Amino acid sequence: MDQVFSNFLNWTRQHEWGYPEQFQKRLDNGTQLTVWDSGVLVVEPDHAGDKDIILSCAVHGNETAPIEICSDIIQDIISGEQTVAHRVLFLIANPASINIEQRFVEENMNRLFSGAHSQGSKQNKERERAKEIEGYCERFYASAPKGERRRYHYDLHTAIRDSKREKFAVHPFTDGKPYHREQLQFLLACGVDTILLNQQPTTTFSYFSYNTFGAQAFTVELGKVKKFGENNRADFQAAEDTLRRLVGEQVLSFPEFEPEQHFMFAEAQTINRQHEEFELNFADDVANFTAFDKGDLLAIDGGENIYAQHDGEHIIFPNAQVALGQRALLTVIRVPTESLELV
Numbered sequence: 001m002d003q004v005f006s007n008f009l010n011w012t013r014q015h016e017w018g019y020p021e022q023f024q025k026r027l028d029n030g031t032q033l034t035v036w037d038s039g040v041l042v043v044e045p046d047h048a049g050d051k052d053i054i055l056s057c058a059v060h061g062n063e064t065a066p067i068e069i070c071s072d073i074i075q076d077i078i079s080g081e082q083t084v085a086h087r088v089l090f091l092i093a094n095p096a097s098i099n100i101e102q103r104f105v106e107e108n109m110n111r112l113f114s115g116a117h118s119q120g121s122k123q124n125k126e127r128e129r130a131k132e133i134e135g136y137c138e139r140f141y142a143s144a145p146k147g148e149r150r151r152y153h154y155d156l157h158t159a160i161r162d163s164k165r166e167k168f169a170v171h172p173f174t175d176g177k178p179y180h181r182e183q184l185q186f187l188l189a190c191g192v193d194t195i196l197l198n199q200q201p202t203t204t205f206s207y208f209s210y211n212t213f214g215a216q217a218f219t220v221e222l223g224k225v226k227k228f229g230e231n232n233r234a235d236f237q238a239a240e241d242t243l244r245r246l247v248g249e250q251v252l253s254f255p256e257f258e259p260e261q262h263f264m265f266a267e268a269q270t271i272n273r274q275h276e277e278f279e280l281n282f283a284d285d286v287a288n289f290t291a292f293d294k295g296d297l298l299a300i301d302g303g304e305n306i307y308a309q310h311d312g313e314h315i316i317f318p319n320a321q322v323a324l325g326q327r328a329l330l331t332v333i334r335v336p337t338e339s340l341e342l343v
């Protein structure tokens with residue numbers, strides 16, 4: 001058991017696809033630690049505040065900066081250096097993919113939520129793990145103290161390519177529900193000034209938490225993929241500091257809300273690869289959030305030309321190598337923050 005708590009990440013990496021036993025430890029300051037599985041740690045302070053917070057990393061195993069940040073916060077909680085004001089569930093989602101330094105082992109885990117893990121005939125360990133993780137989220141929110149609770153989930157990532165807007169977050173499809181000013185302020189404090197508003201349900205982890213549990217949930221892209229030890233942690237300092245405040249402070253305060261500080265983008269086109277013959281009409285190293293004009297050729301899918309439909313249509317997450325039927329490119333257009341319904 002000592003090994004579990006002396007370095008939770010290392011222990012997790014030694015048990016890639018789970019661990020059958022649970023562990024508990026009570027810290028001197030009264031905080032209760034419970035390990036539900038490898039990579040799954042529940043932290044409950046003595047007098048928990050009203051937030052139930054999920055912090056997840058390694059849904060993509062090669063995105064190491066968020067893993068380093070979560071691991072450091074976890075170890076500081078265990079040593080008593082990091083105060084804890086609220087219940088927190090830490091999830092190191094896909095340890096096997098960390099160990100092979102790849103985005104995933106067999107299947108992109110961030111397309112396996114909201115039950116997608118059980119659709120079709122395909123079976124693999126990532127599907128099993130995604131299903132288990134859904135269960136842990138459910139259990140975490142359901143086991144909260146009675147009373148009015150506030151639910152949060154930040155799923156932390158780094159992107160494969162350079163980005164003209166280095167840090168950005170994806171807001172799950174709201175189906176008409178308003179956006180939360182405080183969440184934009186929180187993300188800005190993390191250094192994230194750019195928000196991409198999804199316009200339809202997805203099988204991502206953050207949409208699952210938003211839609212299933214009513215959590216304020218985001219996929220947060222904090223920078224670029226690098227190997228362990230190669231991340232410049234100063235680039236992530238604002239995010240780490242703000243996450244530590246989220247965990248450690250009863251009430252977070254932010255500078256006044258200024259709409260013009262937030263750059264909001266709405267989904268314009270989702271281009272799913274339909275044919276084996278698929279190509280993107282721009283170089284491999286074109287950065288995320290590069291803008292195209294109406295009529296510019298974006299991709300050719302089995303002989304069909306796909307064009308930008310708007311001036312100032314920005315590309316995100318281009319990946320011509322995705323499996324058939326999956327998203328090869330997303331395009332977005334700027335929307336004024338003032339035009340959104342904010343509460």
Ligand SMILES: [Zn+2]
Nearest residue numbers: 060063157158
């Ligand atoms: Zn990712």
